[in-house]
Structures are given as C-alpha cells and as structure tokens.
Amino acid sequence: MAIHFDLNGAAVSFDGDPETPLLWAIRDHFGLTGTKYGCGVAQCGACTVHVDGKNRRACVAPVASVADRSVTTIEGLDGQIADAVQQAWADINVPQCGYCQSGQVMSAIGLLALNPTPTDTEIDGAMAGNICRCATYVRIRKAIHQAAQAAAKGTL
Amino acid sequence: MTRTISRRSFLASTGGALVISMFLPTLARGQALRRMRPEEMRDVPATPNAFLRIGADDRVTVLSKHIEFGQGTFTGLATLAAEELDADWAQMKVEMSPADVTLYANLNMGQQGTGGSSSMANSYYQMRKAGASARAMLVSAAAQAWGVPESEITVERGVIAHGPSNRKSGFGAFAQAASQLPAPIDPPLKDPETFRLIGTDVTRVDALDKSTGKTVYTVDLDRADMVQSAVLHPPAFGATVADLDSSDTLAIPDVLEVHQLTRGIAVFAKTRYAAQKGVAALKVDWDTTKAELRDSADMFQTYAQAAQTPGAQAELRGQGAAALETATKQITAEYQFPFLPHAPMEPMGAVAEVNSESAEIWMGTQLVTRDQQQIETVLGLPPEKIHLHPMLTGGSFGRLGTPDAEFAEEVALAAKAWGKGPIKHLWSRENDLRGGRYRPMSVHRLRGGIDAQGNITAWDQVIAIQSFMQGTAFGGAVRDGIDRSAVEGARGMPYNIPNLNIGLHLMENGVLSNFWRSVGSSHTCYSVETFLDDLFALGGQDPIAGRIALIGDENARLRNVLLRVADMANWAGAKSQPNRALGVAVVKCFRSYVAEIAEVSVGPDGLPKVHKIWCAVDCGVAINPDQVRAQMEGGIGFALGAALYGEVTIGKGGRPEQGNFDSFRSLRMSEMPEVEVSIVKSAADPTGVGEPGVPPVAPAVANAWRALTQTNLRVLPFSKGVLA
Numbered sequence: 001m002a003i004h005f006d007l008n009g010a011a012v013s014f015d016g017d018p019e020t021p022l023l024w025a026i027r028d029h030f031g032l033t034g035t036k037y038g039c040g041v042a043q044c045g046a047c048t049v050h051v052d053g054k055n056r057r058a059c060v061a062p063v064a065s066v067a068d069r070s071v072t073t074i075e076g077l078d079g080q081i082a083d084a085v086q087q088a089w090a091d092i093n094v095p096q097c098g099y100c101q102s103g104q105v106m107s108a109i110g111l112l113a114l115n116p117t118p119t120d121t122e123i124d125g126a127m128a129g130n131i132c133r134c135a136t137y138v139r140i141r142k143a144i145h146q147a148a149q150a151a152a153k154g155t156l
Numbered sequence: 157m158t159r160t161i162s163r164r165s166f167l168a169s170t171g172g173a174l175v176i177s178m179f180l181p182t183l184a185r186g187q188a189l190r191r192m193r194p195e196e197m198r199d200v201p202a203t204p205n206a207f208l209r210i211g212a213d214d215r216v217t218v219l220s221k222h223i224e225f226g227q228g229t230f231t232g233l234a235t236l237a238a239e240e241l242d243a244d245w246a247q248m249k250v251e252m253s254p255a256d257v258t259l260y261a262n263l264n265m266g267q268q269g270t271g272g273s274s275s276m277a278n279s280y281y282q283m284r285k286a287g288a289s290a291r292a293m294l295v296s297a298a299a300q301a302w303g304v305p306e307s308e309i310t311v312e313r314g315v316i317a318h319g320p321s322n323r324k325s326g327f328g329a330f331a332q333a334a335s336q337l338p339a340p341i342d343p344p345l346k347d348p349e350t351f352r353l354i355g356t357d358v359t360r361v362d363a364l365d366k367s368t369g370k371t372v373y374t375v376d377l378d379r380a381d382m383v384q385s386a387v388l389h390p391p392a393f394g395a396t397v398a399d400l401d402s403s404d405t406l407a408i409p410d411v412l413e414v415h416q417l418t419r420g421i422a423v424f425a426k427t428r429y430a431a432q433k434g435v436a437a438l439k440v441d442w443d444t445t446k447a448e449l450r451d452s453a454d455m456f457q458t459y460a461q462a463a464q465t466p467g468a469q470a471e472l473r474g475q476g477a478a479a480l481e482t483a484t485k486q487i488t489a490e491y492q493f494p495f496l497p498h499a500p501m502e503p504m505g506a507v508a509e510v511n512s513e514s515a516e517i518w519m520g521t522q523l524v525t526r527d528q529q530q531i532e533t534v535l536g537l538p539p540e541k542i543h544l545h546p547m548l549t550g551g552s553f554g555r556l557g558t559p560d561a562e563f564a565e566e567v568a569l570a571a572k573a574w575g576k577g578p579i580k581h582l583w584s585r586e587n588d589l590r591g592g593r594y595r596p597m598s599v600h601r602l603r604g605g606i607d608a609q610g611n612i613t614a615w616d617q618v619i620a621i622q623s624f625m626q627g628t629a630f631g632g633a634v635r636d637g638i639d640r641s642a643v644e645g646a647r648g649m650p651y652n653i654p655n656l657n658i659g660l661h662l663m664e665n666g667v668l669s670n671f672w673r674s675v676g677s678s679h680t681c682y683s684v685e686t687f688l689d690d691l692f693a694l695g696g697q698d699p700i701a702g703r704i705a706l707i708g709d710e711n712a713r714l715r716n717v718l719l720r721v722a723d724m725a726n727w728a729g730a731k732s733q734p735n736r737a738l739g740v741a742v743v744k745c746f747r748s749y750v751a752e753i754a755e756v757s758v759g760p761d762g763l764p765k766v767h768k769i770w771c772a773v774d775c776g777v778a779i780n781p782d783q784v785r786a787q788m789e790g791g792i793g794f795a796l797g798a799a800l801y802g803e804v805t806i807g808k809g810g811r812p813e814q815g816n817f818d819s820f821r822s823l824r825m826s827e828m829p830e831v832e833v834s835i836v837k838s839a840a841d842p843t844g845v846g847e848p849g850v851p852p853v854a855p856a857v858a859n860a861w862r863a864l865t866q867t868n869l870r871v872l873p874f875s876k877g878v879l880a
C-alpha cells in the first residue's frame with residue numbers, strides 16, 4: 001500500500017517497501033540528492049531532514065514512519081532562519097568538501113528554530129550528532145552565531 | 157595515451173557556448189609526462205584552451221585538472237586565472253577537467269592526479285599563464301573590432317574598455333573572435349605587487365552550492381535504467397570465497413543478480429535498500445588460507461621486535477648510533493602508531509556503464525591516469541574506448557589515490573558483470589572502515605643521547621612499517637629497502653644533530669594500507685617532536701629555545717614560523733594558566749613550514765582537553781589566505797580526532813573491529829579547540845596547505861601533556877596512550 005506524505009510542500013506517495021529508509025526514498029525515488037548518506041546508523045548526521053519541523057535522521061527512519069507527515073529537505077527550505085543560515089555558511093566559507101554540510105545546515109536551522117540565540121555550549125550540544133571529517137567546526141559555530149544575529153535583526 | 161578532446165566534444169560539453177580557441181600549442185603536448193622540479197614549472201608554455209572556457213554570457217569556466225575534495229583547489233585555480241584575466245570574481249566558475257594526461261598531467265607527478273599538496277604549487281604559473289594568454293586574445297579581438305591599438309585597451313573586473321572612444325564590453329562579446337586568434341605561449345605575467353585577487357579573501361566558488369545542497373557528487377549522479385550495486389568484502393584481508401549461497405539474496409524482491417568479483421561479491425538491485433539487504437543475506441564460506449589472520453597485538457609485537465635491529469639505513473650523519481656510547485645521558489623510547497582510516501564523508505562510489513565495446517565511468521580519483529590504466533587492463537579495452545570522468549568528492553584525505561587502483565578495478569568489473577546498462581556502485585560505511593587502505597601501523601624505536609652541557613649528540617631511530625608502494629605501479633619509489641614515504645620527516649629532519657641514524661624495516665602485512673593526509677609525517681613528526689622534548693627535558697633546555705638552536709640557516713623559514721608561533725602564544729615556558737600547559741611542534745611538509753602550540757588540560761574523561769591551538773604557516777604566496785586558514789583549522793581538527801581516538805584495530809581472525817562512526821570515533825564539535833592562524837607574508841612560489849597543518853597537532857598536544865602530567869604518550873591514539 002502506498003505511503004502518502006508531504007515532501008517540501010508537495011503531496012507525494014511512495015509505493016515501494018515501506019521499511020525503506022526515508023533517505024533512499026528521498027534520494028533515489030524522488031531524486032532530491034542534497035540529503036546525503038554517510039553512515040546509515042544515525043551517527044553522522046549527513047542525512048538530517050526536518051519531519052514536522054524537527055531534525056530527523058533520514059537514514060534510520062522508515063518511509064512508513066513519515067506517513068501523513070511533513071518532510072523538508074535542504075531543497076525545500078525557506079524562511080528567514082534558513083536564508084540566514086545558508087547565507088552565513090557561504091559568507092564565512094564554512095564548507096570544505098561540503099558533503100556533510102546539508103546535514104549541518106538542517107541541524108543548525110532546527111536548533112535556531114527552537115533556540116534563536118544559542119550559546120557555544122548549546123551549539124556544541126545541538127550539533128554533536130553531525131560529523132564533519134574536514135573539521136569545519138570552528139566556522140560552523142561562527143556561522144550559527146552570525147545567522148542568529150541576522151535572523152534576529154531581520155537583516156538579510 | 158593519445159586521447160585529446162576534439163573541438164566537437166568540447167563544444168558539446170558546453171552546450172554550444174563559445175570557447176576560446178582549441179589551438180593546441182605543440183610544445184605543450186606530452187610536455188608534462190615526467191615529474192618536474194618546482195623551478196621548471198615556471199617555464200611551461202601557456203595552454204589557455206585546455207583550462208579556460210569563456211561563454212557568450214561572459215561566464216569564465218576554469219577546467220580544474222586537480223580534483224576538489226575540500227582543500228579549496230577550485231577556488232585557488234579560479235583565483236589564479238581571474239587574476240591574470242582581470243576577470244570579476246563573480247563571473248568565475250570551475251568544473252572538473254576530463255581525464256587526459258596529455259593536457260592535464262600534474263607537473264609534480266608526471267601523470268594526472270591530485271596529491272602531495274601540490275595543486276597550487278603546480279598550477280601557480282600554468283593557470284596564470286592561461287589567464288594572461290586568454291586576456292591577450294580578448295584584447296586583440298577587441299582592438300580589431302574597434303579599430304584601435306591594443307595598447308589603449310584596458311581590462312578591469314571583467315570589462316574590456318577603450319577610454320579614448322568610451323567603448324566598453326564584457327568578455328563574451330569577443331569570445332568567438334578571440335577563439336580564432338593564436339594563443340600567446342609565453343604571455344607576460346603580472347608583477348605580484350599589482351595582484352588584485354591573489355592574496356585577498358574571496359568567497360569559495362562552491363560555498364553557496366555546498367550550503368544549499370546543490371553540489372553534485374558522484375553518489376548523486378543518475379542515469380536512465382541505472383541499477384544499484386552493493387558489495388560484500390571478505391571479513392579478513394586476503395580471504396577468498398570458498399562457497400557462496402546467494403539464494404536468500406535472490407529471493408529478496410527487487411534484487412536482480414549476484415556476481416562474484418576479484419575481491420568480494422556484488423549484489424545488483426533495483427533499489428539501494430534491496431541491494432543492502434541482499435548483501436546482508438549472502439551466505440559465504442570464506443577460504444582464509446591466504447588471509448592475514450594476525451591481530452593488532454601480534455603485529456605490534458612483530459614490529460617491535462624488528463625495530464630492535466638496525467634495518468636498512470635511510471640516513472646517516474656523523475657516527476650515527478655509535479655516538480650513543482659516548483653520551484653523558486641517554487634515553488630510549490618505543491612508539492606505537494595504529495592503522496588509521498580516512499573515512500571521508502562521501503563513501504567510495506562510482507557510476508559506471510561497461511559493455512563489450514566501451515566503458516564510461518564517473519568516480520572521484522586522486523590518481524586519474526593510474527585508475528584509467530587499471531580499467532583498461534581489467535576490461536581489455538583500448539584507451540580511446542574508456543571514458544573516465546574524474547569527479548569532485550566529499551573528502552578523501554588520500555583514500556582516493558591507491559597505487560594499485562583497486563577500487564577502479566572493482567567498479568569496472570562490477571559494471572562489466574552487470575553489462576546491461578549503468579550501475580551505481582556504492583560502498584557502505586562498513587565497507588569503507590573495514591576495507592583497509594589505512595595509514596599503515598608502525599613501531600618507532602628511538603634512542604638519544606646528550607653531552608654534559610645538555611646538547612643532543614646522538615639520535616638513533618628505527619621504524620618498522622609496511623610499504624604501500626612496493627609491488628605496485630609505484631614500486632620504483634622503493635630503493636635499497638627504503639620507501640621514502642615511510643621515513644620522510646625523520647630522514648632529513650631539520651635539526652642539526654651531529655650523529656644521527658635512521659633505519660627502516662619494511663614489514664609484511666596483509667592489511668591494505670595507503671597514503672593518509674601528510675603521509676610519513678603523520679607518524680614521524682610525532683616521534684621526532686616528542687622525543688626531542690624528552691631530550692630537551694633531560695638536558696634542561698626550553699622546547700622553543702632548544703629547537704631554535706638546532707635549526708640551521710638552510711631552514712630559516714622553519715625557524716621563523718617557530719618564533720612567530722611562540723610570540724602568538726606568549727610562550728614563556730610550557731606552563732600556562734593553572735592546570736594547563738603548552739606544547740610545541742613543527743614540521744616541514746610538502747615544502748611548507750608549520751609550527752603549532754597547543755594549550756592543554758586534563759579533561760573530565762582523563763584525556764587531553766585541547767583548548768587552543770596557535771598555528772604559524774609559511775606556504776609561500778598565500779593565494780587565498782582564508783583558504784589557507786581553513787586548511788590549517790580543518791587539518792588541526794582532523795589530526796586531533798585521529799590523535800585522541802583514531803584507529804582501526806585488527807581483531808581475532810584478522811577482522812577489522814571498527815565498522816562505523818559508533819565504534820570509530822571522529823572529532824565532534826565540542827572537542828574542536830579554538831584555532832588562531834598566522835600566515836607568513838612571502839613572495840616565494842606557493843607550496844602545499846592541505847596536509848602540512850596535520851603533523852604538528854598530535855606531538856604539540858603530547859608535549860603539553862608531558863609538561864602537565866610528567867607522563868609520556870607513546871601509544872596512539874591517546875585514548876589508549878594515557879592508559880599505557
């Protein structure tokens with residue numbers, strides 16, 4: 001039986017194996033490749049998406065678990081926080097290889113949606129599940145602070 | 157190797173945009189098929205057509221022969237071209253060049269590839285000349301069209317102008333006319349004093365795409381009728397299939413076929429999930445008669461035993477080890493370095509289509525020419541029937557440059573086995589972490605002696621390690637028992653120690669190993685820099701003053717970064733704030749000079765807690781200073797993670813014990829120290845930055861730890877070393 005959910009604002013249905021990880025459905029079935037495979041066991045965060053606005057690791061979430069829910073991937077972002085985060089990311093030259101950065105950006109947006117002015121410690125805690133092998137962490141932290149300020153001022 | 161790009165295929169790839177002339181200066185053909193010394197690279201003739209494309213829309217596209225895996229190569233090359241072209245930064249774009257060794261050889265390697273932190277060093281003149289040559293052609297075309305002398309034309313930020321007649325144009329309007337003109341082979345280059353972009357901070361050409369999920373990696377490619385393949389590798393290195401039962405796998409819906417490859421078994425399926433389930437359902441009896449079955453403890457014991465004897469001599473100064481006999485005091489230390497995985501975030505992957513007549517493969521590769529040759533060999537196809545598309549990648553750290561081209565072979569064989577169209581061949585993280593190609597494990601045994609005044613008089617170092625060059629196409633790098641990549645950093649260490657011996661035992665080991673960011677210096681810098689501190693302590697010398705005294709004028713640039721970093725950290729001895737200590741280490745790596753000081757305390761988990769790292773680097777001209785800083789920051793985090801936790805241990809039956817990020821611990825954000833980088837202003841030709849920031853991190857931390865706790869860390873990673 002097909003599973004229906006909302007993907008980046010559009011109603012979609014998936015009629016493959018309902019146990020398929022959301023990650024592969026998003027990437028291979030719906031062709032949205034911004035969400036990445038890094039570990040498959042919810043340890044690296046490269047596959048982070050928002051389900052009903054909250055951070056979720058798509059590699060361990062069966063498609064069946066998002067039935068009738070709303071999924072947002074990096075391709076479907078909009079709004080002031082998302083714009084501020086992505087602009088800060090580019091301004092500060094955060095990405096190196098870039099492969100983990102979709103997940104980092106999604107986690108950062110998820111954090112700022114809950115906590116508009118996080119401290120360094122709060123950032124470290126919220127981003128602990130996102131690995132960057134290039135170790136761009138110094139700049140990620142800086143970009144989150146800059147995005148928080150920009151979003152607060154509405155200066156984009 | 158005679159493949160070239162035809163004008164037709166080039167135009168096709170640009171979607172009909174106008175390109176700068178396809179004229180190929182005959183001097184350039186085949187010119188780079190040998191390794192060049194840095195000073196020779198200045199004299200390579202300009203080949204703008206190979207490296208630049210200028211569209212009617214004013215877009216300037218740089219074709220990068222070096223792959224981008226995070227180190228900022230695309231941005232660096234675009235900066236060099238834009239500088240001499242006088243382009244506007246916003247009009248620059250970068251794409252990977254095709255595989256073609258006649259046009260795109262790395263001058264430092266003599267074949268197409270990316271590594272040894274050589275991209276900017278290689279392309280500093282080549283890419284600037286391409287830009288200068290294209291600029292001259294555009295100016296000529298404009299002068300002809302406007303009927304004015306070339307000397308009256310100016311080019312600034314992408315605008316060609318003739319002041320007297322008040323005419324202006326973008327590049328695009330003259331691209332076609334320029335393409336009909338001959339390309340100047342030796343165009344004049346700018347005086348560095350007049351650089352407008354080189355040496356300034358620019359936004360990376362890929363920053364926004366990588367922040368918005370738009371960058372396309374190999375794993376993101378899609379082809380019509382593509383199937384998904386996954387692979388099961390042997391549980392121990394060298395094991396082979398004795399018996400395979402794939403009935404459970406083939407019973408899974410959407411699984412299509414199962415094929416045995418040279419090393420491993422490939423499952424082909426309609427979906428990635430089915431392919432993964434298919435791999436998990438394979439039932440295999442493994443033949444381990446030729447497998448490496450020792451565990452890490454066994455290996456370390458064998459290596460340590462070997463290190464007790466001198467081995468092949470890699471370097472001798474003065475009386476060598478014999479001088480220990482006359483030393484006033486001496487110490488001995490044994491170090492253990494583990495296998496280290498690269499674990500790039502993008503797992504190994506390729507998209508490939510192979511049939512009986514041709515092959516087309518997209519993959520990340522640091523050794524393009526080598527992989528191409530291997531694909532030719534295993535498929536038995538002529539070079540012109542193989543189309544290899546080198547891709548930008550999600551990290552590498554050396555992983556994508558394997559001298560035996562094993563991954564390229566696996567991809568070619570898998571695609572051939574399927575044979576019915578394109579496949580996406582993707583490794584799981586477990587394939588990656590258990591698949592070898594680690595930084596080789598090693599044991600170093602050091603003995604050192606000082607005289608009555610505390611001067612270091614003798615240094616004897618024996619390294620036991622396997623060679624990943626021997627027996628491969630790169631085997632020529634091993635001579636008289638010496639693999640230079642195994643001893644670099646120890647051999648030729650920049651300290652004037654009168655009596656010195658470096659010995660090497662090349663060990664047999666079936667676990668596959670490889671280049672790993674900073675290669676030999678990833679272990680030699682650690683043993684050299686920490687043992688040096690031990691000897692300074694023995695002789696009552698300060699770690700900074702002691703080093704300065706041992707660094708000769710031939711390494712003045714190293715001395716300079718050391719003095720600078722001491723200044724940055726306000727060094728007044730190793731003790732810092734209460735409960736914290738400072739440690740220093742330096743390296744000369746890929747012709748760059750780096751000095752780092754780490755500030756360390758004892759963390760709540762009993763491991764070193766690194767608060768801050770100061771880093772001074774001299775890499776010649778800093779083409780993109782912000783990218784130099786980024787590479788130092790990233791290299792420091794990468795190295796710190798490896799130093800604290802990084803290892804793959806080999807367990808019972810020769811099985812790698814770590815399979816994913818739950819058991820292989822990578823540095824996380826809360827563990828990332830503050831980093832302060834200072835770049836030496838220099839007019840020297842650029843040298844590497846991707847690797848040189850890595851080696852000093854671990855020894856700087858260990859030296860601080862020693863000052864703080866009076867204990868040595870000689871077993872890595874530190875998570876083991878603090879208990880050893």
